[in-house]
Amino acid sequence: MSNTMLEVRELTTKYITRFREDVYAVDHVSLKVEEGKTLGIAGESGCGKSTLALSLMGYYFPPLHYTSGEIIIDGHNITGMDPDVVRKMILGAEIAYIPQAAMNALNPTQKIIHFIEDVIQEHDLYVTKKDIYERARILFETLGLPAEVLQKYPVELSGGMKQRTVIAVSVLLLPKVLIADEPSSALDVTSQKMVIKMLRQLMETGLISSMIFITHELPLLYNVTDDIMVMYAGQIVEKGTAQETVFDPLHPYSKGLMGSIIVPEKGLRDVKLAAIPGVPPNLKNPPAGCRFAPRCKYVREECTLHSIPMHEAAGRRAYRCIIPEKELREIYAKEAYRNAR
Amino acid sequence: MPVEKELYLSASGLTKVFGFGRQKTVAVDHVDLNLYEGEVISIVGESGSGKTTLAKMLLGLISTTEGDIYFQGKKRDISTHRKKKEYWKNIQAIFQDPFSSYNIFNKIDTVLLDCIHMRGGRKFPYAKKVELMTEACSFVNLKFEELTNKYPFELSGGQMQRLMIARIFLLKPKILLADEPTSMIDACSRATILDMLMQLRKEIGMTIIFITHDIGLAYYVSDSVYIMEHGKFVESGSADDVILRPKEPYTKRLLNDVPKIYEEWDLSTV
Ligand SMILES: Nc1ncnc2c1ncn2[C@@H]1O[C@H](COP(=O)(O)OP(=O)(O)O)[C@@H](O)[C@H]1O
Ligand SMILES: Nc1ncnc2c1ncn2[C@@H]1O[C@H](COP(=O)(O)OP(=O)(O)O)[C@@H](O)[C@H]1O
Ligand SMILES: [Mg+2]
Ligand SMILES: [Mg+2]
Numbered sequence: 001m002s003n004t005m006l007e008v009r010e011l012t013t014k015y016i017t018r019f020r021e022d023v024y025a026v027d028h029v030s031l032k033v034e035e036g037k038t039l040g041i042a043g044e045s046g047c048g049k050s051t052l053a054l055s056l057m058g059y060y061f062p063p064l065h066y067t068s069g070e071i072i073i074d075g076h077n078i079t080g081m082d083p084d085v086v087r088k089m090i091l092g093a094e095i096a097y098i099p100q101a102a103m104n105a106l107n108p109t110q111k112i113i114h115f116i117e118d119v120i121q122e123h124d125l126y127v128t129k130k131d132i133y134e135r136a137r138i139l140f141e142t143l144g145l146p147a148e149v150l151q152k153y154p155v156e157l158s159g160g161m162k163q164r165t166v167i168a169v170s171v172l173l174l175p176k177v178l179i180a181d182e183p184s185s186a187l188d189v190t191s192q193k194m195v196i197k198m199l200r201q202l203m204e205t206g207l208i209s210s211m212i213f214i215t216h217e218l219p220l221l222y223n224v225t226d227d228i229m230v231m232y233a234g235q236i237v238e239k240g241t242a243q244e245t246v247f248d249p250l251h252p253y254s255k256g257l258m259g260s261i262i263v264p265e266k267g268l269r270d271v272k273l274a275a276i277p278g279v280p281p282n283l284k285n286p287p288a289g290c291r292f293a294p295r296c297k298y299v300r301e302e303c304t305l306h307s308i309p310m311h312e313a314a315g316r317r318a319y320r321c322i323i324p325e326k327e328l329r330e331i332y333a334k335e336a337y338r339n340a341r
Numbered sequence: 342m343p344v345e346k347e348l349y350l351s352a353s354g355l356t357k358v359f360g361f362g363r364q365k366t367v368a369v370d371h372v373d374l375n376l377y378e379g380e381v382i383s384i385v386g387e388s389g390s391g392k393t394t395l396a397k398m399l400l401g402l403i404s405t406t407e408g409d410i411y412f413q414g415k416k417r418d419i420s421t422h423r424k425k426k427e428y429w430k431n432i433q434a435i436f437q438d439p440f441s442s443y444n445i446f447n448k449i450d451t452v453l454l455d456c457i458h459m460r461g462g463r464k465f466p467y468a469k470k471v472e473l474m475t476e477a478c479s480f481v482n483l484k485f486e487e488l489t490n491k492y493p494f495e496l497s498g499g500q501m502q503r504l505m506i507a508r509i510f511l512l513k514p515k516i517l518l519a520d521e522p523t524s525m526i527d528a529c530s531r532a533t534i535l536d537m538l539m540q541l542r543k544e545i546g547m548t549i550i551f552i553t554h555d556i557g558l559a560y561y562v563s564d565s566v567y568i569m570e571h572g573k574f575v576e577s578g579s580a581d582d583v584i585l586r587p588k589e590p591y592t593k594r595l596l597n598d599v600p601k602i603y604e605e606w607d608l609s610t611v
Binding site for chain 1: 387388482499526527528529530531532533535536554555556557558559560561580581584585594595596598599600601602603604606608610611
């Protein structure tokens with residue numbers, strides 16, 4: 001039997017802007033992360049991936065506000081917990097978050113070891129500097145990072161090394177869930193690979209129990225995750241295994257997304273890239289009904305009438321579209337046939 | 342290479358050295374390049390390999406330290422302002438960070454009007470200019486009416502990049518140098534931008550130099566590929582040869598390090 005490390009039920013959160021406008025960035029999102037598994041979140045920039053990450057940690061500071069839904073971390077319901085308590089008790093210890101561009105946020109005038117002291121002392125005031133150093137050294141050794149890095153300033157490290165250092169530090173308190181938000185986007189391919197290898201190592205050595213991996217780079221997501229959720233305009237539009245979502249997408253948006261994948265592999269030059277026309281909606285004023293309807297090739301009148309729930313599909317899959325699975329498959333099959341001729 | 346095609350742009354022994362003494366950086370190191378009419382070539386390399394410096398030399402934005410550039414068979418001469426302007430009618434660029442390439446105090450109409458003027462349309466009646474600008478905007482799925490009186494920084498990254506393509510649509514250069522045109526926008530919008538570039542290529546018969554760190558992208562768009570490492574071209578050839586049958590260890594490593602979807606991604610090599 002598998003252990004659920006994180007469960008989120010129908011979570012809805014919003015930003016309230018300076019002009020008192022609501023931005024519905026996370027809308028009725030449900031998800032589960034099981035022990036030993038990596039869940040991927042895909043979607044174009046602005047769809048709410050980073051906001052979802054903050055929301056599911058219970059990390060609500062203005063302008064972000066909780067509206068409804070539940071968050072259960074390793075069996076403990078943290079819904080409604082005071083954000084300051086979340087910061088002290090949950091962040092880092094239960095869920096660790098590596099924000100986008102985290103490596104650039106390192107204090108340039110602080111040695112890595114002093115940064116680590118701050119992180120640990122936030123949670124445990126009484127631990128000695130010597131113990132902290134020992135813990136950090138052992139962690140770095142386990143992960144194959146040179147211990148000398150601890151005595152260095154951020155500017156003395158390469159981009160890839162900085163990012164791996166940030167990741168190592170984020171798991172010092174052995175979190176149940178690690179959320180990596182675009183952890184390798186700014187790196188060249190070789191450093192990216194080293195970062196991914198290290199994330200895998202974290203899981204294999206039990207330093208973390210599960211992971212949420214966020215990126216818009218689909219080939220990367222496919223290689224790193226067990227399951228994938230596709231997000232569009234604040235909502236999850238499809239859930240399934242990585243294999244299913246990439247090779248057999250159901251929702252028209254996922255279908256478009258997977259058709260835009262570019263990899264240096266044989267045959268790629270012969271397929272026409274699928275470009276999705278139009279732009280995502282403004283989340284201050286999302287369309288009624290299906291949020292993807294204005295850009296959807298298969299839109300029908302019913303699509304715009306009322307909001308669309310998730311529909312179950314074969315296996316453990318689900319997608320948010322009124323067109324039945326069988327009919328969608330027929331549509332896609334016909335299209336593929338036409339494109340092939 | 343089809344012999345009847347004209348050799349548009351070529352470079353031999355092209356070199357750029359920044360600084361001197363201990364600060365010396367050889368950014369581009371004796372590079373040879375041939376660009377034929379109608380071709381799309383890609384220059385692929387990791388960051389810092391010298392791609393942008395090479396692009397700037399080809400454009401005539403910075404001086405060369407060594408080597409020659411030939412344009413349509415003759416040695417390129419951009420010694421005067423007038424000659425430079427003449428050259429830039431033939432070769433234009435789109436850069437990675439669209440916000441860096443405009444004067445931010447110019448409104449979008451001004452940006453587009455400048456293009457019409459560069460093509461000798463200064464004396465056109467205003468209605469004709471609006472018609473041209475509207476056509477260019479609709480080519481890239483932007484609405485001209487919504488853009489007038491806006492400043493470039495009021496647009497999103499994707500909109501800006503499309504505006505850059507609208508500029509090229511108006512300028513109709515023979516050669517387009519696209520330096521990482523999609524690296525600031527997310528993977529999903531990338532297909533849209535590429536589509537537009539390829540459509541434009543067909544429409545005005547453009548020759549393209551595509552600069553990217555993304556070897557998959559290079560494979561998708563180009564006829565031939567040049568792999569750049571530390572300022573040097575280490576391997577070049579047809580896209581199929583270089584990507585599917587790489588010879589150099591460096592090319593192999595780049596290919597090996599990219600996540601793919603049909604082939605296993607081997608993490609043991611780093
Ligand atoms: N501080 C904020 N105030 C108001 N709106 C915000 C704020 N931060 C993000 N947003 C909006 O919320 C939406 C989701 O943003 P984000 O979670 O950063 O998306 P992603 O990580 O997928 O790129 C966007 O439309 C963005 O404009
Ligand atoms: N103006 C400059 N002065 C000094 N060094 C420079 C300058 N421009 C680029 N360089 C150096 O030249 C090398 C190549 O840079 P660049 O052409 O920008 O590479 P790429 O575009 O492939 O990332 C780098 O080492 C960079 O630091
Ligand atoms: Mg984000
Ligand atoms: Mg560059």
